[in-house]
Amino acid sequence: MHDLVIRGARVVTGTDVAQMDIGILDGRIATLGEGLVGAEVVEAAGLIAMPGGIDSHVHISQPSGPGIEMADDFASASAAAACGGNTTILPFCLPEEGQSLRAAMAVYLAKAEGQCHVDFGVHLIVHRTDAQTLGQDLPALLEAGHTSFKVFMTYKGLALSDRQILDVMAVAERHGAMVMVHAENEDAIEFLRDRAESSGQIAPLYHANTRPVAVEREAVHRAITLAEIARVPLTIVHVSNGEALDEIRRARARGAQVFAETCPQYLTLTAADLDRSGFEGAKYVCSPPPRDEAEQRACWAGIERGDFELYSSDHCPFRFADPAGKDAPGARASFRNIPNGIPGIETRLPILFSEGVGKGRISLQRFAQITATNHARLYGLAARKGSIRVGADADIVLWDPNLCRPIRQADLHHGADYTPWEGFEVTGWPVATFLRGHAIMRDGELTGRAPAGRLQQRATPDTLL
Numbered sequence: 001m002h003d004l005v006i007r008g009a010r011v012v013t014g015t016d017v018a019q020m021d022i023g024i025l026d027g028r029i030a031t032l033g034e035g036l037v038g039a040e041v042v043e044a045a046g047l048i049a050m051p052g053g054i055d056s057h058v059h060i061s062q063p064s065g066p067g068i069e070m071a072d073d074f075a076s077a078s079a080a081a082a083c084g085g086n087t088t089i090l091p092f093c094l095p096e097e098g099q100s101l102r103a104a105m106a107v108y109l110a111k112a113e114g115q116c117h118v119d120f121g122v123h124l125i126v127h128r129t130d131a132q133t134l135g136q137d138l139p140a141l142l143e144a145g146h147t148s149f150k151v152f153m154t155y156k157g158l159a160l161s162d163r164q165i166l167d168v169m170a171v172a173e174r175h176g177a178m179v180m181v182h183a184e185n186e187d188a189i190e191f192l193r194d195r196a197e198s199s200g201q202i203a204p205l206y207h208a209n210t211r212p213v214a215v216e217r218e219a220v221h222r223a224i225t226l227a228e229i230a231r232v233p234l235t236i237v238h239v240s241n242g243e244a245l246d247e248i249r250r251a252r253a254r255g256a257q258v259f260a261e262t263c264p265q266y267l268t269l270t271a272a273d274l275d276r277s278g279f280e281g282a283k284y285v286c287s288p289p290p291r292d293e294a295e296q297r298a299c300w301a302g303i304e305r306g307d308f309e310l311y312s313s314d315h316c317p318f319r320f321a322d323p324a325g326k327d328a329p330g331a332r333a334s335f336r337n338i339p340n341g342i343p344g345i346e347t348r349l350p351i352l353f354s355e356g357v358g359k360g361r362i363s364l365q366r367f368a369q370i371t372a373t374n375h376a377r378l379y380g381l382a383a384r385k386g387s388i389r390v391g392a393d394a395d396i397v398l399w400d401p402n403l404c405r406p407i408r409q410a411d412l413h414h415g416a417d418y419t420p421w422e423g424f425e426v427t428g429w430p431v432a433t434f435l436r437g438h439a440i441m442r443d444g445e446l447t448g449r450a451p452a453g454r455l456q457q458r459a460t461p462d463t464l465l
């Protein structure tokens, strides 16, 4: 007897796609088979059962500069995550000015307390290399189960020098952590930005023009080289183009342990979106910027070949009609002042399902790998998360592959006041999300269950994908 049986869905497991029942007991998958009996039964014939999505790259309540505020807190971001078919999220903890990494983590975890509708882990952002950060705080947090961190090669106040990156990587090497890198060359961007502004090029489009493919390609090459020198595995996040991906492919061919992530914006948007009339282009300002159709094709080719282990949202929401968001002071006078980032936590999975699975580019199993399984393995969650198998947490999403409707801001649950994908037609939507065996979303809406997401103690990365 199970607490819950999900009956008759096509179930996507690590080895198979087959019609079967899923028997759930005490929040875990207890049985995969036929004719299972449960206290509660969900009839799922005609639906697809997938592992709950893991979005391992989201920004929630992150300090964003004076007067600027992210549009989501844990409650709204995780509601949107659940409604978009996710059961685990990994946001970033960034210390405030003068705050230690450990103090920042304590404050950040308090923000999540009792607010999060899905399970979560927290990556660190390391933007200082003082003795306390590298000698005490970072080691303590890595040992406490926060086993991954991000470093930046761009953004004033966040970017580290090559030496600093090597020093941080040395800590990762000692503790078996995963280093994530935002690879864009800050000096080159600053040069291009100054030149653009001095010739009056101030509109949102120039955000894209001053962060060309070359600044990403160079930084990807350099980041991988540093990781090879420090002997650590590396994840290149938000890869936006074919040349950066070629650097990754070449590095792998010589034996480097490098993993790659891409995001919906690099598969479906272009720099032309930043050139929309008036200030509309600000809605699409993110870094790296969306490129052109040739680069979209290169990213799709990478997805199809299996070059990308990870597909994440890089959800980084700011309200559009808001001086604390995209319409920040000075934003209309120069693209430089527009907060970087776009919302996408709820639309990540439907976009890939529709454009990837629906259009025959990837299989259901590949979808599960790049949206859940690989995230669990690379970020130390694989003991419980990321696949439908006996013993795992019953984090399951039911998909209706035939449900057809456009993405509309009016239907979404995030705190932003727009979606970059307004009107984008999608076939295939998640219709039910189960977190550890409890329904948290049905038919696109939260079920009303109190937020029960738990902080996950994470293991060291499993890099043998």
Ligand code: URP
Residues within 6 Å of the ligand: 059, 182, 285, 286, 287, 288, 314, 316, 340, 341, 342
């Ligand atoms: O523009 C973006 N992607 N903002 C979020 C922060 C980051 O770099 O990932």
Ligand code: ZN
Residues within 6 Å of the ligand: 182, 237, 238, 287
């Ligand atoms: Zn980044």
Ligand code: ZN
Residues within 6 Å of the ligand: 057, 058, 059, 314, 315, 316
């Ligand atoms: Zn990001």
